[in-house]
Amino acid sequence: MKILVPVKRVVDYNVKVRVKSDQSGVDLANVKMSMNPFCEIAVEEAVRLFEKGVATEVVVVSIGVAQAAETIRTALAMGADRGILLSTDLDPEPLTVAKLLKAVIDEEKPNIVIMGKQAIDGDNNATGQMLAALLDWPQATFASDLDIANNKAKVTREVDGGLQTLEVNLPAIVTADLRLNEPRFASLPNIMKAKRKPIDIKEASSYGVEIKSHLKVVKVVEPPKREGGSKVESAQELVSKLKEAGVL
Ligand code: AMP
Numbered sequence: 001m002k003i004l005v006p007v008k009r010v011v012d013y014n015v016k017v018r019v020k021s022d023q024s025g026v027d028l029a030n031v032k033m034s035m036n037p038f039c040e041i042a043v044e045e046a047v048r049l050f051e052k053g054v055a056t057e058v059v060v061v062s063i064g065v066a067q068a069a070e071t072i073r074t075a076l077a078m079g080a081d082r083g084i085l086l087s088t089d090l091d092p093e094p095l096t097v098a099k100l101l102k103a104v105i106d107e108e109k110p111n112i113v114i115m116g117k118q119a120i121d122g123d124n125n126a127t128g129q130m131l132a133a134l135l136d137w138p139q140a141t142f143a144s145d146l147d148i149a150n151n152k153a154k155v156t157r158e159v160d161g162g163l164q165t166l167e168v169n170l171p172a173i174v175t176a177d178l179r180l181n182e183p184r185f186a187s188l189p190n191i192m193k194a195k196r197k198p199i200d201i202k203e204a205s206s207y208g209v210e211i212k213s214h215l216k217v218v219k220v221v222e223p224p225k226r227e228g229g230s231k232v233e234s235a236q237e238l239v240s241k242l243k244e245a246g247v248l
Contacts, residue, residue, distance in 0.1 A: 001148075002057045003046040004110035005080065006101055007039040009064050009071040010121040023219040026121075035071045037183075038116025040078075041176040044183040045146060046114050047079035054148050057081050061104050063097055065089055069199055076194035077186035083197070084108075088204035090211045094122075098130035103207040105135065110171065112153065117142050117175040128175040138168035144179040 011017055011026065012034040018027045035043075049055040060075040062068040063086040072083035086100055105113065118125040132139035140155035144163065147154040148170075157164045158177045168174075186194070204211060232238045242248045 001049075001055045001112070002059065002108065002110040003049060003055045004105060004108055004113045005039070005042050005046050005058060005060045005075065006097075006113070006115045006127070007043060007060050007062050007071055007075055008036040008116070008119045008121075009033050009062060009068040010036045010119055013037055013120055019220050019222050023221060025217060025220050033067065033071075035074050036116050036119045036121075038118055038120070038176050038178070039075075040183040041178070041180050042114040042116055043075045043078050043080060044181045045143075045176060047184075048181065049146075049148065050079065050081075059084065059108060059110065061086065061101065063088065063092060063100050063204055066201075069201065072199050073194055074186065076197040076199075077191045078184060079190070081197065083199040085199055085201045086204040086207065087201055088211060090204075092204070092211050093214060094124045094126040095130055095214070096209060096211050097127050098134055099209040100204055100207055101127070101131050102134045103209060105131075111151075112148070112170055113173045114146075115173070115175055117177050128173050132173040135171075135173070137172050139173040139175070140166050140168050141173075141175040142177040143174050144177050146174060146180065 010033065012032040015032055020027045043060065046055065046058040050058050058080040059082055060072050060080045061084040062072050066087055069085050072085055076083060084104060115128050128141060129139060140153065140157060142158045143155045144158045145156035151170050152167055153170060153172055153174060154165060154167050155174055157166060232241060
């Protein structure tokens with residue numbers, strides 16, 4: 001069974017992002033970039049399935065600038081077998097990413113695609129769903145548990161108000177939620193080993209998918225600064241303050 005894991009290079013989740021002075025976007029100059037945390041969870045799940053003998057190959061794919069090869073290398077150090085980079089200096093929207101991933105899937109023919117539920121830069125939460133629609137494959141999003149047997153995936157999903165368990169026939173798209181697993185840190189020997197694993201670098205433009213924007217960013221602003229709170233001495237004082245503020 002072959003697993004394909006799309007991984008995105010994003011601003012590291014520990015970085016406090018700064019808006020560019022012209023409000024056109026977020027400043028990416030000299031900012032630490034890392035693998036999107038939900039993609040890390042997807043890689044971890046795929047590697048665990050490989051280690052359990054359920055999967056025979058884990059292929060990671062990233063679409064983005066040349067440095068996205070480092071993100072792929074991180075996934076290889078975690079245990080993935082090989083990588084594919086679709087290189088572009090543009091920043092493709094989810095529909096374009098989904099179309100490019102579909103082109104890769106048509107070539108690679110994986111049995112399952114495990115990907116992040118969301119990339120923490122654009123917070124789109126759209127690519128997996130769009131990819132499932134383009135392929136006409138079943139989708140199980142926000143997975144917190146995944147079990148594969150008899151060419152089916154049993155997926156527990158985190159939904160509002162509880163957990164839902166679905167069974168989907170493979171091939172299928174599964175998107176990873178936070179509680180699916182805790183990704184491992186790559187060990188030094190595995191980082192060294194990953195240097196010898198292959199990454200196939202291709203031009204994203206060679207897939208016949210037009211990389212054009214349907215959206216225009218009007219402006220990006222910082223969230224409003226938090227106003228200072230105050231401490232109350234008693235529950236009574238709290239109630240009267242809430243009454244004054246018109247909350248009660
Ligand atoms: P999004 O819909 O943008 O929130 O992203 C959801 C998931 O789609 C991510 O966690 C990745 O698995 C995948 N994805 C999004 N953009 C890319 C990209 N440029 N390259 C590879 N995978 C991507």
